[in-house]
Amino acid sequence: MTLKYSAYTGRYLRVDLTRGEIKEVETEEWRARSYLGGNGFGTKVLWDEVPKGIDPFSPENRLVFSTGPLTGTIWPTAGRLEVIGKSPLTGIYGDANCGGHFAPELKFAGYDMIIFHGRSKRPVYLWVEDGRAELRDASHLWGKGTWETEKIIRKEHGDERIKVASIGPAGENLVRFAGVITSGRAAARSGLGAVMGSKNLKCVAARGELDVEVADDEFFDYAYEIQQQILSNEYTPSTSRYGTPGLVNPMNEISRFPTKNFQRGDFPYANEISGEVLEKKFLARRVGCFACPINCGRAAIVREGPFKGTYTEGIEYETINSLGARTWNRDMASIIKGDLLCDDYGLDSISTGGVIAFAMECFERGIISEKNTGGMKLEWGDPQVVLELIEKIVKREGIGDVLAEGVARAAKRFGKGAEYYAMHIKGMEMSAQDPRSQQSYILAHVTSTRGADHLKGFPCIDETGYVDAAIKRYGEQYLPEIVDGLSTKYKPMVVKDGEELGAVTDSAIVCKFGTHFPPAYYWPELARGISLATGMQLDVAELKRIGERIYNLQRCFNAREGMGRKDDVQPKRIMVESGTGRASGHTAGPLLEPMLDEYYELRQWDKKTGWPTRAKLEELGLKDVADELDKLSRSKRARK
């Protein structure tokens, strides 16, 4: 039986890298119906197939590349890729998502998903074309940067339309925050590039000419309607013009811009690294992801100075913060250079900047000295230090070998109280949302299933206050607190909603630009779009249940790995030190526990353990999951 739903290819691949075997499997109806695609597919694979307690670098770990039902269609922003696996950085559930053009090509090549397991003896890559797949030798690609890898593959196959998702030397050298890169777009959080490296898998290359068909022709006109809805949203034009770098100035103004390793929330030189400066001095051109009407990508080029000629596709707000303000670096050209290095070596630029800022602070405080750094002075704001540390991390040279493990492990290694300066949650370096200035993020960071994260709850409503969207989405009765960044009121509701909406967008797969920010469309539009595409007849309630199911299953995966409420904490620094500017006098401390209580209650999770209750899991059709967790807690009690 072939899959009865449209918009899927109806097939996925299981690739056993140990044996070099590829199996084609039909996409199961239950999988599509209960987990939708992308993020949901990967979550289910991880729960079912990754045993508790395994080393993420062991052959047993799974690495999933997944598309969704909307991938490859004209639905606005439906060009994204999901990569899922157990994270070597956090030891828990890990995922990463990126735009570009790879995911649709994989679908045109005939597959909804690829599940890798095992470990190849030699470097290999997977070649996928028009419903066929084979493993090929990648010895000659090993050691190459991601841009060169793509170029070589296209040349070898003689087809410039091939899309490639690869790792660079960082993934090969098992840097714990290495990412998967496709033409400068990075699925890089969670360190899944290192999992790929541990499997000796260099890249996946795809080329396809197969159709993606939808159930109802009306889908086409409806997608156009949503496109127009996005384009006419009042926040879209600035996003289109400045991209995410346009956030630098506004976020700095509200002191939500982590600076000097979270010593402060504002950077006095922000206007030297802003979206406006990028446009004026460095913009090469605007570049778009597949099927995206917003086109926030900013290709940048350095036109003068020591980094002259550096070209990078898609410098983002996060990178400008991490390689800029976070390390007190005000030299935009060096940030662009650093962005290129991260893309080419295959690094998560967020964690990279985080770990460099951590090292600088440890140096400042005397926790480490020139003895540890091989004579390097890790001075705040020195662009050369930032770039040199990137090189050392990738090559795992000297201090770079320690920093390549991420801030949590590096802090243990340094000792002397270094942990206080390690800005991470569950092992993941924090992204650029200082929660002291936006209280919803106190909660969103800690309830994210992959560790510190801006993209799970993605609560934008109270950032600078989107009143219209707040009224439309939640109702007038929650004003004014719901849009007040410094209020915690109603934020658990907002975070929970964002997490479930996010689980669905990451499964469909569409960008959160459109659903979360700009807040242009929401549950009803997604339900209708997915229904028209697949023929599933999903209403909002059922789509929400899918989102909730996926998110709960991620939480259960982490519970199985031993995580619970005790791990839902912010780094101590922001719990005790106040923020700056509008966050003066505000910490992320006293408000966390009451918000968590309210959040667990809304989620029907046990307030003591932070685990989903049996009742909730059974309601979501996850009885077997509840049984397994029960067994686990029984054996835990027995051991006590």
Next chain:
Amino acid sequence: MAKRIVLVERPPLNTCTGCRICELACSFRHDKTFNPEKSRVRVVRTEYGISYPIICHQCSKPPCVEACPTHAITKSREGGLVSIDESLCVGCGLCVERCPFGAIILHPNKNVAIKCDLCGGDPSCVRSCPERVLALADVNIVAQRTRTTWVESKSSGGG
């Protein structure tokens, strides 16, 4: 003068970003499916992120018409549209080889030549382009607009 699809950019906003929505709109309009290989418009993207949609210019002296051994391709006298009669096309690909822009393609399933037919006057790609850089226009009118814009940019600030 005949109308054709033209690219009108106004940087830094309104540029071709390579999102390929036009390709998807074209394939759906003609084949009711999403498949860029069945699109009559093709977005080329270079290594440095430069994107450019390639589409039939409805040439005045179309090399494809000359190349076609079965006279399947004709240029209409009044509208200027260059069109292919699929029933006469043998799929030899000579027109594909001769087109100086690569704007004619062999359909991957039907194995006949396909090209922009202006969607009967309401082109799907033009309607869908989020950057509004595609337009159905007479090139001489475009030139007129370009002249005006250029002159205005020279005289700005003069009151």
